[in-house]
Amino acid sequence: MLASTLPHVSNTNHHAEFKLSITKALADQLSAALKKLTPAPLTAEVIDVLPKGPGVYQLYLDGQPVYVGKASKSLPTRLRKHYRKLSGRPITGEVSFVCLYLEEDLEASAPEKMLLGKYEGKYERADGEPAQKLPWNNNGFGNNDPGRRRDTSEVAANHFDALYPVNLDLTIDWLTAGVRPVGKVLTELKDNLPYNLRFEQPKNSTRARHDYKLNVEVPSHPMTVRAALQLVVGALPEGWQGTALPGYLILYYENTSYNSAQCWWRRSGSEVIETPGPALFAPATDIVEEPDEDDEGSRDNGNEEIET
Template sequence: MIDRVGRLTSVTEDHVSKASAEFKLSITRALADQLLEKLANLDPVPLTSDNLEALQPRPGIYELFLNGGDGSKERVYVGKASKELPSRLDKHRRKLSGRAHINLTDVHFQCLYVDEDLEAAAPEKMLINRYRAAGVVPWNTNGFGNNDPGRKRDHSLVKAKHFDALYPANLDLILDGATLPPGEYTIKRYLKAVKTALPFNLRYEERTASAKDYTQHKVEVPEEPLTARELIALAIDALPEGWQATALPGYVILYYESDDYESARYLWRKQDGRAHELAGKNLRDEDGEVEEEESNDE
């Protein structure tokens, strides 16, 4: 009897198991599917000031595309704007305008306005996970969205896969009088003006005793347009010997020092009364992976 009951119980459980299952509602998967469907119906447009001005100043998510050689558009980056899409996208536009090996006319974007209630679900991360699984959005993992790494990281060997290594700061970019008016400047005012004018970061010494040189020396900005590298040399030429400007892959630094940075592309030092541009070591970490930081979307 026990065996018979046991056999009946086993048969019954097996039979019922085929008629039952567990259901778990995946809100994130459903949301990602809807986002992808909505984005698929959009047509990317060039990343220009005019197109950005036509956007509404609302939060949302966006995608960047890069034109391929065959006329196709490669999806390279997904991001979000917690406050206003136009200002966030304009930061990307300005950054890309100052990079070598890339033409801003080849960069396009598309975006979705997103309600504040939806932001907590991190919709951009859902999209990034989907796209990364498909082997796309390379700029989401190569440091494109990273901020200034800070003084402690200046000596780090830059990864060969890093965005800054692939698309370094364009030192031959020309700045005209509209962005940097001609005239006499103290070094302090000059560096501040150049930092504002450049589409890549210029970080310089400010809080040490050496920084007093900024107020004691002056520089004359000529009428004719100058390149970024000429503007850097102009500062070194006006400062006393001992100052050094260093062009790292993605930004430029200026400190009172004499240091050979591993990843430096160029150095500027004053010797024999004038500024000299020197070749840096320009080394890269060929094997290391890029450390991606949480992007500041403000």
Template sequence: MEKGTMVGKHAAEFKLSITKALGDQLALALETLTPIPLTPDALGALDASPGVYQLYLGGALVYVGKADRSLPQRLEKHLRKLSSRSGMDIADVTFSCLYVEEDFSAVAPERLLISRHKGLGEVPWNYNGFGNNDPGKRRDRTLVEGDHFDRLFPIDLDWTLPGIPQGRSSLAQLLVWTKGALPYLFRYQDSPSFADIVVEVPTGTGDADQLLAVISGALPDGWRITALPGYVIMYPEEGDYPSALRYYQAGQSVEPRSLRVSRADG
């Protein structure tokens, strides 16, 4: 037997697992809480402090996250995102949270919780696209797999947009307004010419699909708007996107042929 491995009545091996103990403590503390609906009123009652949180869909734990500075601010982003997704009802989304301040960044509490719940087959939204920010242009043509969050719960293109500036405005102004009003990412390539292009937004234009079609009708030749499962982009380009939900060009809203075929087969 090699030196240092002897085990007997006077000696034994001991493996210190502080991180597991912390993860267990966090999980137990969260289990004592009752999740409540993810609503503006509920978030308004929270302290603007750092911490960890858990999201539930229909009572099932689907995501664990952290807020480095403000829990309500972070959760408000999730509320906005989830409210504008197809395939779910925001009324079915609940949350619970813990304020965690001491040595917050050092212990990475959300990772401890994720590790624990992953082992139990929970938190399917973690590492599955839910918490991602803009993936960048180079990822736009990546095929979004069927079990990805954005594929399971794609953006709602029929989302109502209150206060659409109807009537005449410059394309540049309308794009800025649209980017700020959409509840999901709208990334586009700007052009100096947009300031000189006048767009007439018809009375009655009320949702994202209608507005994107109007904008596409004012774009120069070769430009197109593409709705992907998790966001919308606008560039001067050609070619298909493997995961496109809808194309907007020359004032028309068109589903990709692949979607129409799959729907017919289903």
């Protein structure tokens, strides 16, 4: 028989399984394409000349990669949102970026995951560099306002907001001067601050509907965000509290101590008292990046337009 005439085969090098990894190939190509680009400063001037379109991008802090993201509709819109957020934080280094526009039939979220997988060691890195977690992809940098129910929760010590809390001493020169209703001033602050200001909604509060019609005199000279909040609280009756949490500001009729707060303001007689917050943080943990909408002009602020 044929089998008896064949020599004995002592090794198996003559056969193997072939696994085609389209994902790894795309990750390699995306990574290589990004490396060919020269990072540009993340500024309004640079972002404004970018064409619209979906794509992926990478942020750098002092030349080191810190974040990979995607825009399913418009790269400039997404990058502008990051620029606005970072302009209100104590970032001491230079933030720059590179971006790749994608073909219409390639969903932006898939390349983003491929690039993250490349950095985190899911796919072997052709450049021989060790796997690494991009810090801002794992600390809540891209997340939105968590909502009223989370205000009292302690922020994780490694959260972006704990590392880079909102800058209360940021100077603003755009607040309209003159005697104006508190509600109008709140709306202008909310629309223009580089971080969220959430406040009690008039549709849910008779007190807010009444008190937001009270007038406040806004000076014509520039002021800090801290001074602006003190001005608003001082124009409202006693019982209102403005609070600076690590990542945003809130204003409610309450007397509440927030563990992770930077500070809060309450009126006492004719004075506004600023009380330092405990600035307590929860243990560091992995923070899940939330999916984000990048529609033009979208902001998650939890407020409505105030009629005064």
